[in-house]
Amino acid sequence: MQRVGAGLLLAPLASPSVRAEATALRLSMGSPMPQHHPATTCLVEALDAIRAESNGRIDITLYPDSQLGSELSMQSQLRSGAIAFTLTSASSLQTLAPLAGIPGVAYAFPGYVPLWAALDGGPLSERIREALGRFGLRAFRVVDNGFRDVITGVRPITAVSDLQGLKIRVPPSPLLTSLFKALGASPTTINLAETYAALQTRVADGMENSLPQIEATKVYEVQKYLSRTGHSWDGLWILAHGRTWDGLPRDAQELIGRHFDAAVERQRQAFSRMNAEGEARLRAKGLVINTPDRAPFREALVKAGYYAEWKAKFGPEAWGALEQFTGPL
Template identity: 85%
Template sequence: MPTRRALVSQAGATALATPFASRRARAQAAVARMSMGSPMPQAHPASTCLVEALDAIRADSKGQIDITLYPDSQLGSELSMQSQLRSGAIAFTLTSVSSLQTLVPLAGIPGVAYAFPSYEPLWAALDGGPLSERIRDALGKFGLRAFRVVDNGFRHVITSVRPITAVADLQGLKIRVPPSPLLTSLFRALGASPTTINLAETYAALQTRVADGMENSLPQIEATKVYEVQKYLSRTGHSWDGLWILAHGRTWDALPRDVQTLISRHFDAAVGKQRQVFARMDAEGETRLRAKGLAINTPDREVFRAALVAAGYYAEWKAKFGPDAWGALERYTGPLGA
C-alpha cells in the first residue's frame, strides 16, 4: 500500500499533466489524471456519491478526464489538504465548513451554533443569495473555486462518560472537535475542554481516553464506528456542518469550457444525490445506533442556546464576522443571540 507521502507526490505529479488547449490537442493527449483529497470515510455518502460522479465523468469523457478520490484522509489532514490544494499539488478537495474557517474565516459562518432550525433555510442560504455569494467570493480570494456543498448534518455529542442532559454535564469533558474556531469557541463557552484531533485518528483517541467524547452527525458517527468505544449519544444538534467541493483555481481555469461543464454537471448531481442519501441515513440513524448499544437522549436545546447567549458567544462572532455578513446570515435564520 502506498504511503501518504507517495500518494501526495503522485497527486502533485499528475494534476496538471495534460494540456487542454483544444479539442484536437485533447484527442491526441494522454489521459488527464487529477486527484481529489477527502477526510471522509469511504462508506460516507459524500465518498460513495463522489466516486459515482467521477466514474461518470470518466465514462462521459471516454477516459480523457480521470479524477481519483482519496478518502479517509489518505492525503493528510484537512488543513494539509487545503494547503496542497492552494499550491496546486492536488486539483480538488472536499473540505469541511468547520475546518475551512481556519483558512477563510467567513466560510465557517453556516456553522454558528443553533443558527439554522432546519434544512430549508440552510440550503436557501448556501445554494444562492447574498450569504453564498459572500462565502464564494472569500474562497475565490484564496484561489479556490467552490462548487455546491455536501451535507454532513447537524452535530450531536457522543461520550463514554455520561449523557449530556444539561449544560453542567459538559463541564470539563474533553471533546474532540475538528480544527474549527467556531466549534472550539462553542464548547469552551459551555464549559467543556475541546481538543482538535484529526478525524482518521479519532477512534483511537476515544478508545484510549485521550478524549472523553466527540461531536458529529449520526451518519458520521456510524461511518467512523466510534459507537464501538462510546456509550452515550446526546442529540444536542448544536451546529451544522457540510463540506465544500473545491478546485484549485488556476487548474480549473486552465480546463476548456466543455470540460468544466462536464465536471460541474456531475458534481452538482452528486451533491443532490448525496443530500438525499444523507437525509435517509440521518433519519434512520438513531434506530440503528440504538441497536448497536448506544443510550440516546434528546436534551432541551434552548437551554444550551441560552447559555451561549449569556456567555457572549453570539456577540463575539457577530463582531468577528462583521455586521454585513451577520446580517446576510440572519436573513435566513432570523435574529441570533437574543
C-alpha cells in the same frame, strides 16, 4: 492543446483523432470522509461518470479517509496546486477564510429549508464564495454533513453542566472550539482518521459530529452515550484549485461541474435517509440515546457572550446576511 495545472496537457474533448491515453488529464482529489460516507460514495459515482463520459480523457482519482493528510494539509495542497480538488468542511475552512464557518454558528438554522436557501444562492453564499476565491479556490456546491450531536463514553449530556470539563474532540474550527469552551467543555482538535483510537484510549472523552458521520466512523463501538444536541450544522465544500480549473476547456468544466452538482443532490438525499434511519440502527448497536432540551444550551451561549463575539468577528454585513435566513440570533 491547452496547458492545465502543473504541466498537464489536455486536448479538446471533441477531438476523437487524438488517442485518449495521450491526452488524458489525471488529477487528484482529497477528502477526509470515510469510505462508506455518502459524500464518498456519491463522489465516486460522479468521478466514474466523468471518466466514462469523457472516454477516459478526464480521470480524477479520489483519496478518501484522510489518505492525503489532515483537512488543513489538503487545503494547503489544494492552494499550491499539488492536488486539483478537495472536499473539505466549512468548519475547518474557517481557519483559512473565516467567513466559511458562518453557517456553523450554534443553533442558527432551525432546519434544512433555510439552510439550503442560504448556501445554494443569495448574499451569504456569494460572500463565502468570494472569501474562498481570494485564496485561489473555486467553490462548487456544499454536501451535507449534518446537524451535530455529542457522543461520549462517560455520561449522557442532558444539561449544560454535563459538559463541564469534558474532553471533546472537535475539528480544527475556531467556531466549534469557542462553542464548547463557552459551554464549559475542554475541546481538543484531533484528525478525524485518528479519532476512533483517541476515544478508545480515552485521550478524549467524546466527540461531536453528525449522526451519519458517527455511524460511518464506527465510534459507537467505543462510546456509550449519544446526546442529540443538534448544536451546529456543518457541510463540506467541493473545491478546485482556481488556476487548474480556469485552464480547463469549457466542455471539460461543464462535464465536471454537471456531475459534481448531481453528486451533491444524491449525497443530500442519501444523507437525509441515513439521518432518518440512523438513530434506530445505533440504538440496536447498544448506544443509549437522549434528546436534551436545547434552549438552555443556547441561553448559556448568549450569557457567555458567544453570539456577540462572533457577530463582531464576522462583521455586521455578513451577520445580517446570515440573519436573513435564520432570523435574529
